[in-house]
Amino acid sequence: MSFLLNQKLQQNAKMFLPLKNEIPNLPMCYRFELTPNTGVPNDDGIYSSGIFALWEVAKEFGQACVVAPESQKSAVGHCITISKPLFINNIKRSNGFEGHAVSGSPADCVKVGIKRVLNKKPDLILSGINLGSNLGNNIIYSGTVAGALEGSMQHISSIAFSVDSFEPKSFETSKYVIRETIKFLLKQNIPKQISLNVNIPDCTLDQLKGLKITLQGGEYFEDDFNSYKDPKGNSYFWIKGEMVDNDDNFDSDSFVIKNNYASITPISFKMSDNRIFQKLKNTIE
Numbered sequence: 001m002s003f004l005l006n007q008k009l010q011q012n013a014k015m016f017l018p019l020k021n022e023i024p025n026l027p028m029c030y031r032f033e034l035t036p037n038t039g040v041p042n043d044d045g046i047y048s049s050g051i052f053a054l055w056e057v058a059k060e061f062g063q064a065c066v067v068a069p070e071s072q073k074s075a076v077g078h079c080i081t082i083s084k085p086l087f088i089n090n091i092k093r094s095n096g097f098e099g100h101a102v103s104g105s106p107a108d109c110v111k112v113g114i115k116r117v118l119n120k121k122p123d124l125i126l127s128g129i130n131l132g133s134n135l136g137n138n139i140i141y142s143g144t145v146a147g148a149l150e151g152s153m154q155h156i157s158s159i160a161f162s163v164d165s166f167e168p169k170s171f172e173t174s175k176y177v178i179r180e181t182i183k184f185l186l187k188q189n190i191p192k193q194i195s196l197n198v199n200i201p202d203c204t205l206d207q208l209k210g211l212k213i214t215l216q217g218g219e220y221f222e223d224d225f226n227s228y229k230d231p232k233g234n235s236y237f238w239i240k241g242e243m244v245d246n247d248d249n250f251d252s253d254s255f256v257i258k259n260n261y262a263s264i265t266p267i268s269f270k271m272s273d274n275r276i277f278q279k280l281k282n283t284i285e
Helices: 002-009 049-058 105-117 138-142 143-153 171-185 254-259 273-283
Strands: 038-040 064-069 089-092 098-102 124-133 155-162 194-200 210-213 218-227 235-244 263-266
Touching: 049 124, 049 171, 064 105, 089 194, 089 273, 098 143, 105 143, 124 143, 124 171, 124 273, 138 218, 143 194, 143 263, 143 273, 155 171, 171 194, 171 210, 194 218, 194 254, 254 263
Parallel strands: 038 064, 038 124, 064 098, 124 155, 155 194, 210 263
Antiparallel strands: 089 098, 194 263, 218 235
């Protein structure tokens, strides 16, 4: 029954309704039978090699449900879709991999995964493995990190994983770090509104020196733009730039990655700066 409905929804993405009709377009297709305890989003898309490697580890700890963007969504940050409907399609890959491809962002995947795929909160959300590190100031742009932060906003223990390469040599080291981080999280009494942002060096397992708890460092992207003209003479721009990291703090995320340690950084979606809150409060009151 649900399969037939899904087919019809896919064939009728648009409904032509009378003017001023308040009934929304049918927004999504989904199935109901899965009730796993681990959610797996990312921002490289459901066909990424990184999410496949994460799924392989996640299912060692319980049932794993993959809900991820249908295509590349890097650098979308914590955006959510509010101006158009979301669609969810079931996909299959090799070795028994099954997942739900969402036409939205990583944060969308967490939201709709809880409300319409699982119909309940999972015990743990794992986001990644992102191809390329998410360090320093750049985590604000990361869809992978946003997936974990959205989980924390839903009061679910959440971890984001990134490997420090766009073309990692293998995922052996990443899988080891993921296992150790999950074990660490399960042993610690970490508040659920805190996410762990984990970055993994692109090295062999025997080169990995260990895992370290770190602070968000100061790495940032020094950006610029290439300028072009289209055939009609209109200007358009492509962003370019380079990564800058002058942070030599031994506890910073980027410093430990450079020294072949995996970095585990506790982060929060709460952005108030408590260090100067009282000072500023007193200047007004």
